Amino acid sequence: MSKRSTATKRPLTYQEVWGRIGIYAFLGVLALFFLLPLYVMLVTSFKSMDEIRLGLIFSLPQQFSIDAWIKAWTSACTGLECTGLQVGFGNSVKILVPSVIFSILLGAINGYALSFWKVKGANVLFACLLLGSFVPYQVFIYPLVRFYAQTGIYGSLPAIVITHIIFGMPVMTLLFRNYYSGLPVELFKAARIDGAGFWKIFISIILPMSVPIAIVAVIMQVTAIWNDFLLGLVFAGRENLPMTVQLNNIVNTTTGERAYNVNMAATVLTSLVPLTVYLVSGRWFVRGIASGAVKG
């Protein structure tokens, strides 16, 4: 790693100062533009319906209220049931945890096998997997529905988890394979001479070295699976509909007046998990990607 230069900076010329001001002004405007929807959502969610009817969408709430949030969480109606988003949140967690764990584990094992155990035709196999990640989802849906119907697990938690694992595998394999191919192969050879087999090498040596890339994988999978709508709708079944599907049901329920404040609160609640993941792990995300390029 090279040290950052600590040399004193050359003073900027007059023109450069104006240039900088222009750049920062432009960036500031852009940031405001992208933050505006979030701002509107947040202020709206804290307003009462009476206030919303005034139509001043940019004004701050006159009476700060979290009723809309409570309603969105506990009693908003999704179709006939009025139990709020909490059910969907629970469902999403139930889908998320096993899907993330198993897709990453499988990706790591695949990547390890492909980069260290030179199987005959490994490259062809890998090419097929890669190709798989380019085929659009929708192509698979009908065959999968038929398959699950035949095996009798259609519309259940296992069905949606298995689906997420299948669709996550190409990218996870690619991610881990590329990371592992950057590790010195002598490490693997030394372990073989030491008498370690396929699983021993994986668990004792490779897996402990995979922390940076595993964090990247967790971030990718958590956001992808949490944000999924289509697969959840098709495969999870009525009992296990994920939060995204329930959010859609809440927002699209058309009985009487549209409760904008509840809709906004529900939307923010649903996006909270990926938002938190990004905020907490942004640093790790960059570090993980960088450490993939540098040898371990």
Add this chain to the structure above:
Amino acid sequence: MSSVSLQNLEISYGNVPIVKNLDLTIEDGEFLVLLGPSGCGKSTLLSAIGGLADVSGGRILFNDKDVTWTDPKDRGIGMVFQSYALYPTMSVERNLSFGLRIAGIDRAIIEKKVKWAADLLQITHLLDRKPSALSGGQRQRVAIGRALVRDADIFLFDEPLSNLDAKLRAELRLEIKKLHKTLKSTMIYVTHDQIEALTLADRIAVMKDGIIQQLDTPLNVYNKPANEFVGSFLGSPAMNKVEGKIVADGDRLVFVAGDFRLDVSRYPFAQKIESGRPAVLGLRPEHILPAKGEAQAIEGKVSLIEPMGSSILAWSTFDGISLSHLVGQDDGCEADSTFPVTIDIQKASFFDVGTGWRL
């Protein structure tokens, strides 16, 4: 301890042959160095001996037992790699004991062996550290230690010193030599560094394009290179090569290259030479000596000198032929002057022009 015997060995990657028809026997307790330029197949050959590369033909025997298809861990080998290959997430102690722990050996015995190896390599104070907290030299000691604790009969070294700086390299080279003296194990050592080969080996196998060019003691490989390749690969500063022909002049044999003539009657030719035979003269710089008033001295015009500390490498022209030769610091050799030398023809080499083999 074990002897190693390679019979008719062939190794290929896909359709590309790396090692062809190789026969080699390494005695029990011998230190054999495989020397050659990169891509000559020496590392592949070592991997095959270690069981890490599949062979496509022939057999590998350890102590007359066929191990061609035996798993690496069952061959009784320890291997040291150029990149150290220490397990980065484990402490030195756990790096050393990893193999023993897998084998399910008793904890007390593991501890004893680790301590013995660490003492031998003077790394006892490093046992709790992670590899990333060690210097290059220390890492390679740990890597050697990992081979030691396995009670290996055969040690395989794959360019173990190539990643170290010159001073450490010399230090560890000596250490490995001492280790061999202490353990008396069979050691096979791959390097492209001729100094390592010459200092460590009992015998050197010089390889090129997957074929052993010469297998002999360091002295013989250096003094009597079997062909032009071996002659120019070993030796620093490099061997001078002059193309010309050998002509009979009365009862004498003379090497002629343009205006350059050299009496070579005293050279021990391995075969009878007919007059007019083209040949390449290989002459090491240290075999062209400063003349001390001998009659057969020849005068050279010095064009350039390279001081090398203990001696000086001079580049001089003799009758149109440019040769490098070593002179002492006090011999008064200066650029753009003339300097008389004698050529020690008995230590020279002649090679066939077509095949490159020694005449």
